[in-house]
Amino acid sequence: GDNQATPPLPELVPPITLVAPWCFQALMLSDAFHRGKLFAYRLLCNIVLSSQDVPLPPGLLTQFYRVVHTALTSSDQSTVNTVVRYCGPRFFSLQFPGFSLLLLDFIHAANTVVCCQELRTSPRTEAMSILGTLLSFPTMFFQLPLLQPTAKEFMARSAPDAKEHVVKILLRSGKTESSGVARCIALSSLGIFIYQQLSQVNCMPVHPKIKEAINTLLLALKFNHKTVAQVASDILL
Secondary structure, rough: OOOOOOOOOOOOOOOHHHHHHHHHOOOOOOOOHHHHHHHHHHHHHHHHOOOOOOOOOHHHHHHHHHHHHHOOOOOOOHHHHHHHHHOOOOHHOOOOOOOHHHHHHHHHHHHHHHHHHHOOOHHHHHHHHHHHHHHHHHHHHHOOOOOOOOOOOOOOEEOHHHHHHHHHHHHHHHHHHOHHHHHHHHHHHHHHHHHHHHHOOOOOOOOOOOHHHHHHHHHHOOOHHHHHHHHHHHHHO
């Protein structure tokens, strides 16, 4: 409880290959079991994103990508919220084989979360963290085949302008996001974007959105939320 000692490992740890199939089967149930399906999504995310002693079986990863794609492109916001909350930016830090296939799905899902008016249940912090993470990805990732965020379809093609969409969402969130923490993350991400662009000014043309990004930070200085204003000030300094 004091974070000073590592708790002992449990004597028995159920094997992933035993538990995961139960979750995949649960996701095939009807909507009458909607709450149970949300728990299955949560458990799958926790299983896959937990530290593993050995690489995950390719078949399990393939099935996981399939259900995550279906969830992130779902019309049911609670399903989208669950996967965004329990995958978060950690999904990208682990860099599983083929993880880049889901980049557009996560951008689409994060956008639906930040556009949602429900503040209490939506994982706005995780969604903004995902967008900030993707903003720092090399452009080459978006030139790879990416699954299109279309429900029940599996079409892959490159999306070289995907980062522009991420910048657009972050700019909007930096101005209008209602959650203080999420807005701070958006502003921090814009600060990174500005730094990246200015550090490459001798190699490429100035990005057309850099002026708007700077203005967004300047406007945040006058925001009536002390923490948001402080974050904007720290970034500009």
